[in-house]
Amino acid sequence: MKGRTEGLKIVSYYTGSIILGFSLLFLLPMIVAVLNLDINSFFDFSITMSIAVTFAVFMRNYGEKTKSKGEGIAWRHGLVVASLTWILLTMISAIPYSLSGHTLSYLDSCFDVMSGFTTTGVFLLQDLDHVSQALNFWRHLLTFVGGQGMVVLALSFFVKEMGGAYKFYVGEGKDIALVPNVKGTSQWIWKISLTFLLIGTVLLWIQGMILGLNPVSAFYHGLYIFEAAWSTGGFAPNLQNIMYYHDFSYEIIGMVFFIIGSFNFGLHYAFIQGNRKEFFKNIEVISFTVTSLLLSVLAVFALKNSGMYSDAIGLFRRVVYNLLSAHTTTGFGNIFARQFVLEWGGLGMAAITISMLIGGSACSTAGGIKGLRMGIVAKGIYYDIKKIIKGDNSVRVFKYHHIKDQVLDDAAFRAAAGIMILYILLFAVGVIITTLYGYPMMDAAFEVASVSGNVGLSVGIIQASMPAVLKWLYMISMYLGRLEFISIFVLLGLMVKGAKKWFKRY
Secondary structure (H helix, E strand, O other): OHHHHHHHHHHHHHHHHHHHHHHHHHHHHHHHHHHOOOHHHHHHHHHHHHHHHHHHHHHHHHOHHHOOOOOOOOHHHHHHHHHHHHHHHHHHHOHHHHHHOOOOOHHHHHHHHHHHHOOOOOOOOOOHHHOOHHHHHHHHHHHHHHHHOHHHHHHHHHOOOOOOHHHHHHHOOOOOOOOOOHHHHHHHHHHHHHHHHHHHHHHHHHHHHHHOOOHHHHHHHHHHHHHHHHOOOOOOOOOOHHHHHOOHHHHHHHHHHHHHHOOOHHHHHHHHOOOOOHHHHOHHHHHHHHHHHHHHHHHHHHHHHHOOOOOHHHHHHHHHHHHHHHHOOOOOOOOOHHHHHHHOHHHHHHHHHHHHHHOOOOOOOOOOOOHHHHHHHHHHHHHHHHHHHHOOOOOOOOEEEEOEEEEOOHHHHHHHHHHHHHHHHHHHHHHHHHHHOOOOHHHHHHHHHHHHOOOOOOOOOOOOOOOHHHHHHHHHHHHHHHHOOHHHHHHHHHHHHHHHHHHHHO
16 A cells, blocks of 8 residues: 555656646746737636646645655656646646637547647637637647657756656657767757757748748747647648648748658757768668658559649649658648548548558657658568578578667567557557448548547548547547557556555445
């Protein structure tokens, strides 16, 4: 009994610490509200911040006696803190949405926040074109922070109190070490992201003014589109998404950043350190290049034969752009939702659905199965076939290159294949349940691939009027897909274990 209480206090203390640090972010939309003379939004966010701070302090005080330099913090604590923090921060961050009056229910508010945190990009907000600047700022900030990770944010600024930091870091679906210590790795992730934030916002700001937006509007649009692109989140400040700008240059700038954003932070760090050759040897880059080319060719072939887009520019803007947006799990769309169904046909829909399931790179802002796992499984199958053909019974060491040469052993293959199977099961369950509500199989496959791969493209199923069961299903799919199952399974396991013991006692 004492051990269980001690574990609960450890989880409570560190979860409270992360929420307390995160609560400082509410100051940013409050500042935006003041600049825009928006008193209602200012009070919406100040009320939410008060709730967050009060709740965080209560959790920290409950676990105060257990804070340490890491002694007593087990893997299960780190995994549970990561998965529980995401749930609690979703519930807290949804409060301004509900107070704004732009959602039909608190569930819809939580749906939008989970979509932001997981960098998915679908939404249930009503009258998006007329939400306040402060709320628009908040929803894009959520997807930017979610792309890097709330735990990564906490590790960057609270690591002196975060004993056993690596266990929290892994719990958020990241496992690469840029430098020997977790604090340094977390800070490098933020240094890279903030540097690109400055560059990307300025470029899009300038292009926005060229398009005719006034300087203030161009700045906000540039900031929002960059945050969504870099975090492969797909949000946009207008209902028409990237179509709103009607500009090829704006699309290209966004595309460059969402492709770069989908790459592993380890690859970014290798570039910074002068290791340019890593880009050409990395298994994830090779995997992404091969699958992107194959699926783009397949989609272009399907759309060209249909006669929808006859010229090269049209095929690139309407086909390749959307497929790359799907493959990087960004979710920017420059065609209307129903055009996927009405114009792309079965072959085109299959290509973009597969691309959403594959996703981007591990330890990046992207979702999906990930190129690393695809590469490992493909190489593992290739080596097995090679051994069978050659009849080679000698012991051989097979390798793949990811930042450095890595041994492709049975454990690495099983780990990659295991996550792939879980994604496929999640996808299959989602499709079955969606079709039970009367939606066509192809539409259901597209929508479920989008939410489980944290993409954000939609064929129109996701809307405020859809059944509540599907809202819960898609939220869970986003959550499982972003944290990659394990930490959530640990949380569920401990909850079931605790419930069983409670029922036995009472």
